[in-house]
Amino acid sequence: MGWAYNLLSYKLSPILFNRIRKTMTSIKYDSFYRYDDLTELLHDFATEYPNLITLESIGKSYQGRDIWVATLTNADTGKADEKPAVWVDGNIHSVEVTASHSCLHFIQTLVNGYENDERITHALNTRAFYICPRINPDGAEAALSDNPKRVRSSMRPYPHDDEPISGLEQDDIDGDGRVLYMRIKDPSGPWKPHPDAPALLVPRAPDDYKGTFYHLYKEGQSFETDNAMLKSGRPKEGLDLNRNFPANFEPEGAQMGAGPAPFSEPETRAVGDFFLTHKNIFIAIAGHTFSGVLLRPGSSVPDEDLPVQDLQAYKAMGKRGQELSGYPAISVYRDFRYHPKEDIRGSFNWVYDHLGIFTWVIEYWAPHRAAGLNVENYSEWFFEHSQDDALKLYEYFEKELPGKGYVDWYEFDHPKLGKVELGGWDIGNTIHNPPFHLLEKELAPFPEWFIYLALISPKLELHKAEIEALGGDSYLLTMIIENAGYLPTCGSPIARDHKITRDIVVEIDLPDGAKLIQGLPWEEKGHLEGRVGMMPSPIFVGTGFDPRDGAVSRIKCQWIVQAAKGTTVTLSAHQERSGRVEASLACE
Ligand SMILES: [Zn+2]
Known part of the structure; x- marks a missing residue:
């Protein structure tokens, strides 16, 4: 089809040409891509822009799906591997599909901008982009299926493959396409209704002795039939691929979900092999959700232990990223730890710690910020925040997605547990990912930052x-x-x-x-x-x-x-x- 476009571009004014081009491959924002649709879309892009895009599978997932990487560069100005390169990925964590969409949005921006936008054209002429929209296609597919299953990463059973025999296993038990929460009234329950919004459950205060209290679970299946002894179970698919990289790797006992050894999983091995064989990559951007922050190393050391020049470069990059996106640029070690005494082990920061490739992690989407809350410590806030903040978040989503973001409790006759109530957060498009009507706006600032990051390369x-x-x-x-x-x-x-x-x-x-x-x-x-x-x-x-x-x-x-x-x-x-x-x- 290349000749047809050349002919068109020759005869028509750039504006008219663009208008025609816009009707070709373009991404949607009203839903996330299932695996087959994602595969088709990437092939459509590659077919439509043969001079700018090549598509390859860098390996197969545990369930045998291809892990796609799109290489974008102008083939006429040199081979991709002879140009400084940027890696952009998404979706190593299965429910974090916004990061996948950001990669597609970036591909779209690059192809639309080529020969229309001076900086994009220059970047495609002189740099290469390796874009991997979905590192973990199996987990994402499970999360997006009609009967959704939300696991942390891959679908490989780990650490054991026994069927869970105790605890509640997450499942869309009433078959309505959502995995919500399940509440069971219990005088010893740690949750209670918010005084101003009874549907909203908030933690019971230490001195609360009077009122209605609940136990809270994920909507799911239970082997157990006695409510009194019910507990939440850990999913059988217990891997966290972002703990399976070699830097500071720790086994399961010290780092949950790490896997038996670094690169033990096909998805991380494919990514690792790609980095070891593409020596032109100087910077890598890994996409996650949520928090609305730009995270940089050190991941296990303070700033004083980074090379001075790297710290200066990171600060310049972070400043630009923050200006464009409004996301604060912060150090993982200093500002983004789940526990002050623990740092994350075996993460993707491997590429910086071992290979000296600059690394950024983007946590797309900040539900708290969208709701107008001012949060200082992001990871801490999600573990513990005031009743007032919980109410503001709830009210925000009541306004944006009335009755759908937070579902009012309804009775359900559970096959094992008898009468329970289902409801609460539908976290897929509220907390984990933005509602669809806000998706494009959330992603809009990032291509310009990625171009900036490409242009600071050595050359x-x-x-x-x-x-x-x-x-x-x-x-x-x-x-x-x-x-x-x-x-x-x-x-x-x-x-x-x-x-x-x-x-x-x-x-x-x-x-x-x-x-x-x-x-x-x-x-x-x-x-x-x-x-x-x-x-x-x-x-x-x-x-x-x-x-x-x-x-x-x-x-x-x-x-x-x-x-x-x-x-x-x-x-x-x-x-x-x-x-x-x-x-x-x-x-x-
Ligand atoms: Zn993540």
């Missing part, structure tokens, strides 16, 4: 390439290369120190008959600094205070060759994270 450029005849058949060849990027050519110094990324390699390619007299055919040249880490104030320029003050980030290479007139010699330089430059010079 090799050719400053000068020239040839000088020395007399006879001898020639002097000179090449000066530079790092035009903000980040150093290694990305993070962690990558350089861990020997994860190679030095800049400079080469001379001589045809048969030509002879190298001086210089090496192939040489490693170390790394080049970027602009990050330079003295940020002009007051100190020229004082000797900053050792890098006035230093140029360039390398000069020279060769002498003997060659016949008319011979073409090719000089090149490449660095895995910084791209490739090349110059062909003729001996005249």
Whole structure:
């Protein structure tokens, strides 16, 4: 179909062309994509934009579904793996489908913006994007099915595959397509109705002795028939894929859901293999929900333990992300821990800790902020907040999704437990993900941040390439290369120190008959600094205070060759994270 578009774009004005293009592949915002629809949509994008998108499966999930990665770059300006690259993913956690939608929204923005938006066009010409909308297709499919099942991550039974014999197993017991909550009246129950909104359950105060109290469970199946002894069970699918990466990995006993060993699961192994074989990735953005925050490392160390340049880069990136999205940019270690004494082990931050790839985790959607609440500590707030805050959240969703976000309690005759009540939060489109009418607005700010993150990459450029005849058949060849990027050519110094990324390699390619007299055919040249880490104030320029003050980030290479007139010699330089430059010079 490529020729048809070229023909159209040639004949029609850009505005008209866009209008036609908009009627082609476009994503919807009134529901989330089930696996088959997601697969079809990605293939449609790849078919419609063959020059910008290639689609590949990087592995199969536990249940045999393909894990798709779309590579976006302009194929005419060079191969993806010869350009600095950004990884964007979503949905390692099964219910966090907004993150999946954000990837699709980003793909849509890139293809729509190509040749219409200067920065997007430049980014697609000079960088590559690896976009993995759904790392965990099995868990997401279960969450989105007509009989939804919400597990943390994958569908592999873990740590055991016995059927649960005690405890309540989450299930859409009344078959209405929702998994709500189940409440059972009990004088010893820890929950009670809110005084101003009786449907809303709030924690019973320590000194409450009079009133109606409830036990609260997920809507579900029970092997147990005696209400008095009922308890919540842990889902049989107990893995958390975001604890299965190698950095700070801890086994099940210390880190719930970690799996038996790092990369034991097919989904994390596929992602790990991709990072180890795509050495041009310098930054990775992992999509989750919810909280409305941008999270950066350190994940298990304070800021003082990060390389100084990395901290400066993270602060610049975070500032821009916060300006665009309104989400605070915070450190995981300092501001996002479930418990002050525990840090998360075995998470995706592996790519920063081991590979020196800059990492951001986006927790899309902030229901508390949407409801007008001012929350200081996000993870703490969701565990414990005032009755007043609970009421505001409830009232907000009553306004946005009347009767649907929070479902008033109704009687149900449970097959095992007899009369119970079902109701409470329908968390799929309230807490875990935004209601559909707010979805597009929530995702809108992010493509611009992703483009910003792509453009701060290291970037090799050719400053000068020239040839000088020395007399006879001898020639002097000179090449000066530079790092035009903000980040150093290694990305993070962690990558350089861990020997994860190679030095800049400079080469001379001589045809048969030509002879190298001086210089090496192939040489490693170390790394080049970027602009990050330079003295940020002009007051100190020229004082000797900053050792890098006035230093140029360039390398000069020279060769002498003997060659016949008319011979073409090719000089090149490449660095895995910084791209490739090349110059062909003729001996005249
Ligand atoms: Zn998550």
